[in-house]
Amino acid sequence: DAKTTQPPSMDCAEGRAANLPCNHSTISGNEYVYWYRQIHSQGPQYIIHGLKNNETNEMASLIITEDRKSSTLILPHATLRDTAVYYCIVSSSNTGKLIFGQGTTLQVKP
Amino acid sequence: GAVVSQHPSWVICKSGTSVKIECRSLDFQATTMFWYRQFPKQSLMLMATSNEGSKATYEQGVEKDKFLINHASLTLSTLTVTSAHPEDSSFYICSAWTSPKNIQYFGAGTRLSVL
Numbered sequence: 001d002a003k004t005t006q007p008p009s010m011d012c013a014e015g016r017a018a019n020l021p022c023n024h025s026t027i028s029g030n031e032y033v034y035w036y037r038q039i040h041s042q043g044p045q046y047i048i049h050g051l052k053n054n055e056t057n058e059m060a061s062l063i064i065t066e067d068r069k070s071s072t073l074i075l076p077h078a079t080l081r082d083t084a085v086y087y088c089i090v091s092s093s094n095t096g097k098l099i100f101g102q103g104t105t106l107q108v109k110p
Numbered sequence: 111g112a113v114v115s116q117h118p119s120w121v122i123c124k125s126g127t128s129v130k131i132e133c134r135s136l137d138f139q140a141t142t143m144f145w146y147r148q149f150p151k152q153s154l155m156l157m158a159t160s161n162e163g164s165k166a167t168y169e170q171g172v173e174k175d176k177f178l179i180n181h182a183s184l185t186l187s188t189l190t191v192t193s194a195h196p197e198d199s200s201f202y203i204c205s206a207w208t209s210p211k212n213i214q215y216f217g218a219g220t221r222l223s224v225l
Contacts, residue, residue, distance in 0.1 A: 032212060043116070043203045043216035044154070087153075096142050096207035098214055100154040 004088045009105045012082075018075040020104050022088030025069040031092050033064060035073045037084040038103075044087065047073065078108045112138045114206050116217030123194055124225055131189045131220045133204030139184035140206035144214065145177070148201040160187045194224045 005023040012018040024033065032051050036044040048055055048062045050071075055062045061074040075082055087103040113136040123129050133143060141162050146154040158179050160166045166179035176198075178190040187206075191198055203219040 034214075036216075038154075041201070041219070041221075043114075043205075043219045046213055046215060049213065093209075093212040095159075096209070096212070096214055097144070097156065097159065098205075099156060100146075102153050 004090060004101055006086075006088050006101065006104045008102065009107070011107050011109055012075075012078045014080060014108055014110050015077055018073075018078040018082065018106060018108070020073040020075075020086050020088070020106065021070065022072070023070045024088070024090045027068050027090050028092070030094070031090045033062065033068075033071050034089045034091060034098065035060070035062065036087045036089065036098075037082075038087070039081075039084045044100075047086075078106075080108050080110065082106065083108045112136075112206070112208060112213075112215045114204065114215045114217040116204050116220055118220060119218060120221045120223075122223045122225065125195050126193055128190055128192045129194055129222060131191075131202055131204070131222075133187045133189070133206070133217055135185045135206040135208075135215070138206070138208050140187075140208060141184060142207040142209075143181055143187040144205045144207070145179060145187075145189050146203045146205070148203060148219075154203060157189075191222065194222070196224045198222065199224045 034049040035047040038044045050062045064071045085103040115134045117132045143160045145157045158166045158168045160181040168174045181187040205214045205216040207214045
C-alpha cells in the first residue's frame with residue numbers, strides 16, 4: 001500500500017474551516033484515500049473516503065487532486081470536539097487493510 | 111455508520127493469565143476483521159487480519175501463538191492474549207470491514223493492563 005505524508009500538527013480556530021493536507025504520490029490506480037480520526041483513548045472514527053472524485057458527507061469534504069497524488073480533508077466549521085488525530089490512509093479495496101501513519105494532530109482553539 | 115462493539119473496554123489481569131477480547135459487528139456482516147495494538151503516544155499497529163472460517167494472517171513480528179484469533183462467525187471475532195506479561199499491556203482495537211461500502215469500522219478499544 002502507498003505511503004502518506006501529513007503534517008504532524010495543525011491549529012484551527014473554532015468555527016473556521018479546517019483544511020488537512022495529505023500527500024500520497026505513490027498511490028496506485030485501485031487505491032482509495034481514506035480519512036479517519038481518533039479522539040484520545042477511543043477507537044478510530046471513519047470520516048470519508050474517495051477514489052478519484054471529490055466527496056462530501058455530513059462530516060467533511062474530501063478534495064482529491066486530478067493526478068491523485070494529494071488530497072485535502074475539509075471540516076467546514078470546526079468545533080472543539082473536532083480536536084483529534086486525523087489519519088490519511090491509502091488502501092486497496094481488495095484487502096481492506098489499513099496501515100496507519102502518525103497522522104495530524106488537529107487542535108481546535110476557542 | 112455501522113456499529114462495532116468491543117468487550118471488555120478495560121481489563122486488568124495478573125501476569126501469566128490469559129485474556130479474551132471480543133469484537134462484534136452489530137448491524138452488518140463482516141467477512142474480514144482486523145486487530146490492532148496501540149502503545150501510548152504511538153499510532154495503531156496492525157496485528158492480524160481475520161477472515162471468517164479461516165486462519166488469521168499475522169503481520170510480521172506478531173506471535174501467532176501468543177495472540178490467538180478466532181473468527182467463527184460473520185459477526186464475531188475474538189483475540190486471546192495468552193500468558194500475558196506486563197509488556198503486553200496496551201490498547202487493543204478491532205475493526206470490521208464491510209466490502210460493499212469498502213469501509214472499515216472500529217470498536218472502542220480494550221485497555222489491557224497486566225500486573
